[in-house]
Amino acid sequence: MPPHPSSRVQKAREDLAGRLREIRKDAGITGRELAVRCGWSESKSSRIENARTPPSDADIKAWCRACAAEGQILDLIAANRQSADAHVQWKRLQRSGLRRLQESVVDLYRQTRMFRVYVSDVIPGFLQTPGYATALLASIAEFRGTPDDVSDAVTARMRRNAVLSDGSRRFSFVLEESVLRYRVCGAETMAAQLGHLLGVMDLPNVAVAVVPFSIQRTVWPMPTFTVFDDSRVHADTLDAASAITEPSQVELYARAFDRLSQGAVRGAEARSLIAGALASLD
Numbered sequence: 205m206p207p208h209p210s211s212r213v214q215k216a217r218e219d220l221a222g223r224l225r226e227i228r229k230d231a232g233i234t235g236r237e238l239a240v241r242c243g244w245s246e247s248k249s250s251r252i253e254n255a256r257t258p259p260s261d262a263d264i265k266a267w268c269r270a271c272a273a274e275g276q277i278l279d280l281i282a283a284n285r286q287s288a289d290a291h292v293q294w295k296r297l298q299r300s301g302l303r304r305l306q307e308s309v310v311d312l313y314r315q316t317r318m319f320r321v322y323v324s325d326v327i328p329g330f331l332q333t334p335g336y337a338t339a340l341l342a343s344i345a346e347f348r349g350t351p352d353d354v355s356d357a358v359t360a361r362m363r364r365n366a367v368l369s370d371g372s373r374r375f376s377f378v379l380e381e382s383v384l385r386y387r388v389c390g391a392e393t394m395a396a397q398l399g400h401l402l403g404v405m406d407l408p409n410v411a412v413a414v415v416p417f418s419i420q421r422t423v424w425p426m427p428t429f430t431v432f433d434d435s436r437v438h439a440d441t442l443d444a445a446s447a448i449t450e451p452s453q454v455e456l457y458a459r460a461f462d463r464l465s466q467g468a469v470r471g472a473e474a475r476s477l478i479a480g481a482l483a484s485l486d
Contacts, residue, residue, distance in 0.1 A: 217255045220259075220283050220284055221254060221255035223276075223280065223283070224253060224259070224280070225253045227267065228271055230271070231270075235249040235250055236249075238270055241266075241270035242270050244266075279450055282450035313367045314367070315432075316432040317372070318373070318374045319373065319430065319432065320378075320430065321429075321431075322429055322430075323378075323379050323383050323428045324383065324426060324427065325383065325428055326340060326383060326386065327383060327397055328377055330365050331368075331401055332361065332365075332397065333396055333397045333400045336388070336396075337358045338354060339388055339389035339390070340388050340389070342354045343388065368404075368410065373409060375409060375410045376413075377412045377413065378465050379414050380425055381477055384398065384477060384481035391485045398478055398481055398485075402479075405474070413469060413470045414468055414473075415464065415467050416469060422463060423460065423464055427441060428440055434454060435454065436449050439457070
């Protein structure tokens with residue numbers, strides 16, 4: 205018997221089913237009429253609407269065309285795929301250790317040309333030194349009780365981050381000032397990390413901006429997220445890694461990134477904030 209889906213996956217399926225049901229109602233047709241137009245049984249329409257059977261991409265296309273709602277096909281297909289893999293439990297990803305987690309996104313990194321990264325908690329993985337990454341991943345492994353392969357995981361992260369030196373790719377980072385201040389490692393390691401951050405800012409394909417504590421915000425601090433081109437978002441929470449592909453949701457995160465960027469400082473002002481964080485380590 206297949207495992208019962210997680211509550212998040214089931215909720216995503218129910219939301220999708222509800223959207224399909226509303227599309228049918230807005231079209232003013234019954235489930236029986238929908239079935240006739242789609243060429244399947246009425247019971248299939250009912251199972252899809254009640255989230256008992258997940259629809260295929262072809263089912264969604266047929267449903268929308270039957271209801272003259274072709275404009276919603278792409279969003280609904282993305283939502284359907286997202287319901288299966290959007291919330292990947294960190295515990296499952298980390299079951300065989302943190303190294304595998306670092307390697308799981310290598311292909312995605314290779315395919316992406318533009319990375320937009322917003323962080324409110326720790327230095328983004330792309331910009332971490334081995335020392336900082338070691339301290340951070342060790343705390344994660346200890347907290348979650350995962351296999352202790354921190355050294356291998358750090359090596360994998362540094363290898364993965366070689367993409368940063370590829371001039372054909374562009375990286376835009378927005379960091380909350382708090383990221384510069386949080387002590388997730390010793391003072392010496394943190395000083396080396398902040399120094400590395402200053403050095404990375406010289407790369408021509410990398411833009412680093414910092415949102416100061418002192419600004420009047422137009423948008424609140426948010427959980428960390430990364431936008432890959434305009435096609436995918438990774439948004440991390442304590443218990444899950446959300447992979448978002450629905451176009452309207454990706455656009456929402458891209459818009460959030462733009463708004464957060466508007467309140468950030470760059471160049472000499474950003475360097476001054478980093479220098480201030482360095483000085484506070486004394």
